[in-house]
Amino acid sequence: MMRLSFAVAVGAVTLAAAAAVAQPAPQQPPPLTNLQLYPKDTPRPQLIATMQGFVQALGVQAAGGCGYCHAGTAPAFDFASDAKPAKTVARKMILMAREITGKLPEITGKTAAEVTGLRCATCHRGVAIPKLLPDILTETATKSGTTAAVQQYRELRTKYYGGQSYDFSENALVAMATPLINGNKPDEAMTWMQLNLEFYPKSSATHAALGQAYAKKNDTQNAIKSLEKAVELDPNNQNAKRQLEQMKR
């Protein structure tokens, strides 16, 4: 339809104007040629909206945007090309999400319309490799030491606080303390709890964990002090109360 009226218009103009028209016209986007999962006749705007959703879900705006998965450089991407491994991974991710979503009715007893479909963001939450914060920190601590891991926590917090990517709530670091104390690394547990107190000075659970770390080091005096602080901040902290009673026995 567009082409036809365009041709009619060209036929009607003078030779000089026709020469001007022959200049490269605003380019029509090429047709979609390499859709293997989405229907081949998917309207371009709909596909692009899905693609923008990918960029958002994986948080790759600053890491190349569309170019995170697509070959070429902005604005001359070769969207049909499969040269970038990330695009191939993304295709398999789409299939994986479909497969799991397809199993949910059987697993949950709900209908296909009722189940919550698995979206990219369900796992990715704005990061390309959706690793949980305690796992990131533990890996860094094992590889490069606790100081480096604490530094990494500060950096991640500065960059991602307020977003959906990582849990910076009061209890996230507290959860790291218990395995460290049980694993006989009370000093490391204490480092994390001191860090947590910078952000949550009134955290009863943090003072309680600190108390447990002191107890592990047989520093009864400081253990009692920390546990008392925990109970003072939250009189309903039964765990801390019980431990305090045991300590004072």
Ligand code: HEC
């Ligand atoms: C996380 C990886 C990823 C990101 C980021 C991404 N894409 Fe894609 N894109 C894909 C995959 C996978 C396909 C192939 C889908 C299929 O096979 O049906 C695709 C296909 C396309 C196609 C169809 C190409 C063709 O001719 O077959 C276009 C156009 C496209 N993407 C545009 C974009 C744009 C624009 C952006 C940025 C807003 C973008 N993509 C970001 C993974 C991505």
Ligand code: HEC
């Ligand atoms: C069930 C959880 C889950 C879902 C749903 C999911 N992913 Fe992933 N994805 C992962 C995990 C976990 C990794 C990291 C694997 C690793 O350790 O390299 C990953 C890695 C990727 C990577 C590679 C990133 C890199 O830099 O190595 C791409 C691209 C990707 N996912 C795209 C997608 C897209 C697009 C969707 C939605 C269609 C999606 N994923 C849905 C869990 C998921």
